[in-house]
Amino acid sequence: MAEKKWKVLVTDSLSRQGLDILNEKGYEVKTDPSLDGDSLAGVISEYDALLIRSGTNVTADIIEKAERLRIIGRAGVGVDNVDIDAATRKGIVVMNVPAGNTVSACEHTWALILSLLRNVSPSHQALKEGRWDKKKYKGTELYGKTLGILGLGKIGCEVGKRAGAFGMKIIACDPYASEEMAGELSARLVEFDELLEKSDIITIHSPLNDKTRNLFNAESISRMKKSAFLVNCARGGIVNEEDLSEALEKGVIKGAALDVYPKEPVTDSPVFKMDSAVCTPHLGAATSEAQERVAVEIVKQAVHYLETGRMINAVNAFAQDMDPDIRELAEKLGVVCGQLSENLAESVRISYRDKMEKAGDSLTVTVLKGYLSQFIEGVNLINARVLARERGVEIVSQSVSGDTRMLGDIRVFFNEDFSVEGGIIGGVPRLTGLNGYIFDIPLSGNLLVIINADRPGVIGHIGTVLGENSINIASMEVGRKSAGGEAVTVIEIDGDIPEELKEKIQKIEYITQVKNIRVGQ
Secondary structure, three states: OOOOOOEEEEOOOOOHHHHHHHHHOOOEEEEOOOOOHHHHHHHHHHOOEEEEOOOOOEOHHHHHOOOOOOEEEEOOOOOOOEOHHHHHHHOOEEEOOOOOOHHHHHHHHHHHHHHHHOOHHHHHHHHHOOOOOOHHHOOOOOOOOEEEEEOOOHHHHHHHHHHHHOOOEEEEEOOOOOHHHHHHOOEEEOOHHHHHHHOOEEEEOOOOOOOOOOOEOHHHHOOOOOOOEEEEOOOOOOEOHHHHHHHHHHOOOOEEEEOOOOOOOOOOOHHHHOOOEEEOOOOOOOOHHHHHHHHHHHHHHHHHHHHHOOOOOEOOOOOOOOOHHHHHHHHHHHHHHHHHOOOOOOEEEEEEEHHHHHHHHHHHHHHHHHHHOOOOOOOOOOOHHHHHHHOOOEEEEEEEOOOOOOOOOEEEEEOOOEEEEEEEEOOEEEEEEEOOEEEEEEOOEEEEEEEEEOOOOHHHHHHHHHHHOOOOEEEEEEEEOOOOOEEEEEEEEOOOOOHHHHHHHHOOOOEEEEEEEEEEO
């Protein structure tokens, strides 16, 4: 039984295996596929998690009313039915299952290609209607043809692997794919223009965004071979259906197959009327194996996040690939910076050892979370960067090597006029510097940060005042740059310190500033 009874709302069909996991955990689960739009917005404030498939549109208006929602889980790959920006700003993690339906979508792509090239659908229908139209439905072989793949993600790569078995040549267009990735498929990377001109079959496996919306329109389709086929099992909207139907009617290309549409469900697309088109109602992931797989995976990911705070397959967050000690250090340094700042800084610069370069983005966001939490409510690892930028905070992060001035692992500058430095020593996050003053003190509990002149008796006087008020000193460090100059004293104390006692210490001769930093455990 979970320590907290999380409330989960499921608005699309989810396999029983996934729901069983939630019920076994003791979560309060409501399944209601009828909820959408205003009806969903009316109840979303009651739930901690929302699990969906492609049938639910999670708009900015719905997200605005999601006061306690922590996660939107998409049982599948595409998340274009979720307003990612609104969720990020609200601090809600959006997760998907990028590999759950890979095989099913790949196999359906090939089902459509084979059906299209061998006229399976119309010849089947002719027989059902009592006609033997063998000559009419002469097909096209795959062997020796060029397959053009738009998008070398997981599904695109799986489609490419199977193309080799058919003896096909492969070209691919993907600005983010490497030559090494293409090489594993014996594919050649090309620009979009060449993909259009050289492919016998183009299969689409890219996301829907501003760059891909209506990518296949009258102009781009006209540059394809007259004998070519176009297949879309990715996202509706990448192919302009009006332009495609006109191209099919005029014989601009030989055929097309669609499994996805701009608005679903749909029964009146102009492509449906074309004899040279094969269309299915978004069946790419519609296998019992895929449905069970994505349901179980998204539920496990949601449970893991609700109970541990750790994210898996988050589309609007960094990869949490940091060592837990480094994560703790980064957040606590951010907290220290925030409590030392009088106001929100105009700039935050984060330097870290080159050994942490792989965790750089994670580390940066974690520092920001700790820092902003001292000024803004509701900051988490999802929205920290967005909230900082919205408030005009310039964020810079950099890996450094060979910097002898940096004793710890991470240094954080705010407004370039103050810095805090820390490191992991003996497995414990420790404060190793403040604005160039060197220390070695645990980053835990309550810290008194005192700026004073380096004069005899000042430290003793501070200890006396604390002792007279039953404040125990756990550890203390004094940093100075030159004898008799300015010094910074950091004292780890047990418990909190009353404001009036802080003011009393402030009045001690040679002390110019006292800050009480609450770092936490």
